Amino acid sequence: MSDTVFKLFGGAVLCVLVILILKKESPDSAITLRMIAGVGLAVACISAMSPIVEYVKEIGEGFGAMEEISEAVSVLLKALGVSLLTHICATVCRDSGEVSVAYYVELGGKIEIIILSLPLIKEIVGLAIGLLEMG
């Protein structure tokens, strides 16, 4: 196991302990700390994912001349990034008790992913129409 996992787990446990202590003494500070801890841990998780993202990029570049596949891989990575960020943001909002804001954040994330997928949808529909016309 890499050091990142130990750092992540250690940081998470420490944050939870501090939040538990602060909850009784100063609930407002506990909420702030919870938000900071959430964002920090999320950033740490995303940075730990960088080898995976690099590998996926490498695979995408490996397709070389096949432009449509490289484009698809790039859309895939962007969608993954958007979904993770949206999820983190929505979780922070929920932890802060703002469920409705979390819902809107998720909705915004979904819309963003659909916008990212639009060229692919156009391509598939165009392909289907082209095939039917060719037929």
Added chain:
Amino acid sequence: MGCEMVEKIRMIRFMRCFVCIIAIVLSVLFGGIRVSADEESVPDEYADFIGSLDSSVTDKLPDSAFSGESEELLDAATELSQPANIISLLLQLLGEGIKNVLPTLAIMLGIVILSSLVTLIASNCGGLSRTVECCTRLCTFCAISGIAVSCIESLSLYFERLFSAVAAFLPLSAVLFAMGGNLNAAASNSASLGVVLTVCEFFCTKTVIPLFCLCLSLSLLSVFDGAGAAAGGTVSATVRKWYMTALSFLMMILTVSLGASNLLAVRADSMAMRGAKFAVSSFVPVSGGTLSSTLGTLAASIELLRGGVGVIGIVILLLLLVPTVIELALLRGVFAISGFCASTLGCSGEARLLSELESLYGYLEGIAALSAAVFIIAFGIFASVATPFS
């Protein structure tokens, strides 16, 4: 009414016998008869037939197959029909096919692994996981459909080559039938093979590619879960089943009509020539017997030549068919392997699309083989028909 018909048939037979006797006597008097296979030269139409073929086919034929001498042509036919040569040729084509298809397999597996990786990471994103899954599926489909569409080009090229080869064979078959005295068979074979060619060309070029496009478009519906995918799959399967049934039925009718018309024409020629042969041996003084046996030798040489050309024609059709079928079969295998990997890695949508494509490619293989089978049978009939002199 019946008596009139019998009289009419007798009259026609008599006229045919008379024309044959006159033709033979004139040819003996003014032209002379070639007596052995060594002296029998290949008609010019053979060069036109070979010239119409693509270099991918002619490269695989031995040099003697291009010769204008009948002996060398027969050597080529013998060489090509050897099981060892056929197996080595098949292995060579298979090797080339595998080499071409391996990059596609790597790409497909890469796409499937990538898609499962992204779905796995996004699976914890609550309500967003389904949106990401849909986006992943779209990306995969875009990539896969590009590979699937590229097959259309090679299939239409195959049909084009097959039909142009058969069209170039038509005059050659007519000349070789006529050389052997099968005048009725020459006319009948040309007419029936021409009809078969026209029907097959019309049916394959006008329907196979549209069917493939329609089924591929329907399989794209599997990008959606539930009713859309199920409906697309069902409609696609039904269309393919009906199409295959119609095509098989049509091919069966064409093959039967081709065989029957040739058989009847050959019998008619045989009947007419028997009379002529009997008349020559009975009524031509002194040399009648010799002339009659010479006709037998001529018949053997023509039969040999026709057998050689027929075998080479069949091998050429196989050389056109086999690479296409191998390519389709290997792509089918690629889709099957990728589908298995997708279903193992939990990408159900991708697995569904790949399974649809696998099934679609199976049908294409069947159509390619069926369209060539009719012509292989036609070439077989051409090679095996006996001349009326023998």
